[in-house]
Amino acid sequence: MHDHTLAELSKALQSGEFSSTELTRHYLDRCQAFNDKLNCFITLIPEKALDQAKIADERRSAGEAGPLTGIPLAHKDIFCTDGVRTSCGSRMLDNFIAPYDATVTEKLNAAGMVTLGKTNMDEFAMGSSNETSYYGPVRNPWDRERVPGGSSGGSASAVVARLAPAATGTDTGGSIRQPASLCGITGLKPTYGRISRYGMIAFASSLDQGGTLTRTAEDAALLLNAMAGFDERDSTSAEEPVGDYTATLNDSIDGLKIGLPDEYFDERLDDTVAERVREAVRELEKLGASVRSISLPTSRLSIPAYYVVAPAECSSNLARYDGVRFGFRCKDPVNLADLYCRSRGEGFGREVKRRIMIGTYVLSAGYYDAYYLKAQQIRRLIRDEFRRALQEVDVIIGPTAPGIAFRIGELADDPISMYLSDMYTVSVNLAGMPAISVPAGQIEHLPVGMQIIGDYFQEGRLLNIAHRFQQATDFHQAAPGNI
Amino acid sequence: MSLDKSDIEKIAWLARLSISVEEIPKYSKELNNILDLVEQMNGVDTANIEPMAHPLEITARLREDRVTESNQRERFQAIAPAVENGHYLVPRVIE
Numbered sequence: 356m357h358d359h360t361l362a363e364l365s366k367a368l369q370s371g372e373f374s375s376t377e378l379t380r381h382y383l384d385r386c387q388a389f390n391d392k393l394n395c396f397i398t399l400i401p402e403k404a405l406d407q408a409k410i411a412d413e414r415r416s417a418g419e420a421g422p423l424t425g426i427p428l429a430h431k432d433i434f435c436t437d438g439v440r441t442s443c444g445s446r447m448l449d450n451f452i453a454p455y456d457a458t459v460t461e462k463l464n465a466a467g468m469v470t471l472g473k474t475n476m477d478e479f480a481m482g483s484s485n486e487t488s489y490y491g492p493v494r495n496p497w498d499r500e501r502v503p504g505g506s507s508g509g510s511a512s513a514v515v516a517r518l519a520p521a522a523t524g525t526d527t528g529g530s531i532r533q534p535a536s537l538c539g540i541t542g543l544k545p546t547y548g549r550i551s552r553y554g555m556i557a558f559a560s561s562l563d564q565g566g567t568l569t570r571t572a573e574d575a576a577l578l579l580n581a582m583a584g585f586d587e588r589d590s591t592s593a594e595e596p597v598g599d600y601t602a603t604l605n606d607s608i609d610g611l612k613i614g615l616p617d618e619y620f621d622e623r624l625d626d627t628v629a630e631r632v633r634e635a636v637r638e639l640e641k642l643g644a645s646v647r648s649i650s651l652p653t654s655r656l657s658i659p660a661y662y663v664v665a666p667a668e669c670s671s672n673l674a675r676y677d678g679v680r681f682g683f684r685c686k687d688p689v690n691l692a693d694l695y696c697r698s699r700g701e702g703f704g705r706e707v708k709r710r711i712m713i714g715t716y717v718l719s720a721g722y723y724d725a726y727y728l729k730a731q732q733i734r735r736l737i738r739d740e741f742r743r744a745l746q747e748v749d750v751i752i753g754p755t756a757p758g759i760a761f762r763i764g765e766l767a768d769d770p771i772s773m774y775l776s777d778m779y780t781v782s783v784n785l786a787g788m789p790a791i792s793v794p795a796g797q798i799e800h801l802p803v804g805m806q807i808i809g810d811y812f813q814e815g816r817l818l819n820i821a822h823r824f825q826q827a828t829d830f831h832q833a834a835p836g837n838i
Numbered sequence: 839m840s841l842d843k844s845d846i847e848k849i850a851w852l853a854r855l856s857i858s859v860e861e862i863p864k865y866s867k868e869l870n871n872i873l874d875l876v877e878q879m880n881g882v883d884t885a886n887i888e889p890m891a892h893p894l895e896i897t898a899r900l901r902e903d904r905v906t907e908s909n910q911r912e913r914f915q916a917i918a919p920a921v922e923n924g925h926y927l928v929p930r931v932i933e
Binding site (some may be wrong): 402451452541561593656658659660662670674677678680683688689692694697710719726728730732738768770774788 | 850852855868869872875886888889891896898901917920930
């Protein structure tokens with residue numbers, strides 16, 4: 356059962372090959388058997404899952420099932436789930452039972468999906484290796500001594516290990532695409548505002564976007580159909596119509612114009628990764644696409660600009676954790692300042708504190724113009740450069756990450772090197788564009804991802820290209836052997 | 839521009855984060871490394887470039903002025919660290 360894609364599970368449930376209850380039980384068994392080895396779930400909710408499965412089976416008997424009804428999935432532990440602990444990978448929220456559902460969970464519940472549990476993640480989504488989690492590192496199923504990427508590392512690890520057929524994730528600087536690349540699955544970050552941020556714990560509000568981690572582009576389209584759309588409870592939700600993302604999957608890509616940025620294939624990129632991505636692009640050429648070189652010179656400044664904008668927004672968003680209304684509170688505070696400082700000092704981990712401090716500094720009196728304003732100006736240059744390029748080509752393609760999965764601990768004491776693992780993804784968040792990472796082969800039995808970037812609200816086109824690529828290749832079918 | 843011990847203490851206080859004296863040298867080194875990385879921005883002339891705060895450049899929506907939320911005080915206070923008679927408790931602030 357666990358080798359099926361969402362699309363195949365949908366058909367099997369429809370034809371009565373097995374029930375949602377049987378399917379859910381199967382996945383829960385796998386989670387219980389393998390989670391100790393991978394640490395991809397923070398919380399499993401078997402009883403709630405079986406209740407949801409039973410309701411889904413009843414819905415099907417009543418003839419009210421949709422394409423996703425009865426299919427299990429896992430939620431990144433950043434999405435609030437009513438009555439279930441939502442920790443965000445932090446000691447700060449270790450005791451936080453969300454009193455409401457995020458729009459994403461509400462919508463997927465309404466579609467009849469079954470929540471298996473909440474996946475591990477870097478603390479408050481700040482990290483690229485899943486090592487900053489209060490709950491310990493997640494392991495990469497391809498090699499358990501290596502990281503799965505981050506911050507949606509638990510979701511990526513669970514999907515490739517077949518502990519969940521699909522998972523939700525969030526992407527602020529690459530947190531869906533980079534783990535998808537390092538684990539060998541398909542990761543979609545939609546346009547900023549395409550999926551509601553309501554109930555999705557905030558890190559950097561002008562960059563955060565929810566999305567999907569799945570085995571195939573077709574599965575991502577099925578989930579996006581249920582997740583996308585305007586939400587009045589999110590002040591920056593996009594008021595753009597939602598299409599049927601599955602309807603255009605099979606469209607021809609003959610005549611597609613692909614741009615390969617010189618800056619994405621320079622000396623900073625591992626040669627073998629470059630080779631895999633170029634081979635994958637040749638597959639798209641066989642399907643009728645044409646390729647040309649483009650230049651995105653300002654993209655080199657995306658990491659510096661990101662490490663001003665993201666920490667600034669993080670320092671402001673995380674000011675709400677004060678030990679008063681919910682979350683962690685220090686023992687025996689002597690006064691209000693002590694309550695704030697120790698609750699935050701003890702409740703947050705090192706990476707989060709580092710980013711709060713950088714953000715506080717760049718926003719403090721006298722430094723605002725030199726850092727925050729400058730970064731926002733560079734952000735515009737990056738966005739304009741993308742838009743100009745996308746007038747000449749339909750999509751931009753490059754690597755998702757500069758290398759393959761690194762070893763646990765390898766970069767843990769070197770924040771700057773860790774930050775650079777997102778060098779090809781953060782510019783997309785600064786610009787707000789959609790992008791998808793798809794498996795493009797392996798190096799020494801470890802996956803490599805190819806990133807396809809499109810113009811605003813072109814998710815349908817990205818999924819179409821990724822799907823045609825997956826019809827012509829079998830990289831996305833590779834699965835790790837013994838976990 | 840390099841952050842020293844007193845800068846780190848000041849930033850930590852502004853952010854209301856308690857950090858131990860032993861941690862200061864490490865934070866100082868890491869924060870300075872990040873700021874060095876960020877300095878690369880100075881290589882680009884951004885005169886007359888309008889700052890971009892938000893990718894879609896939308897303006898905040900207005901809605902009708904009516905109550906849309908229901909009172910869920912008990913629910914929200916059930917997850918609070920310390921409450922009494924419907925109030926959130928904090929250490930004494932007025933002597």
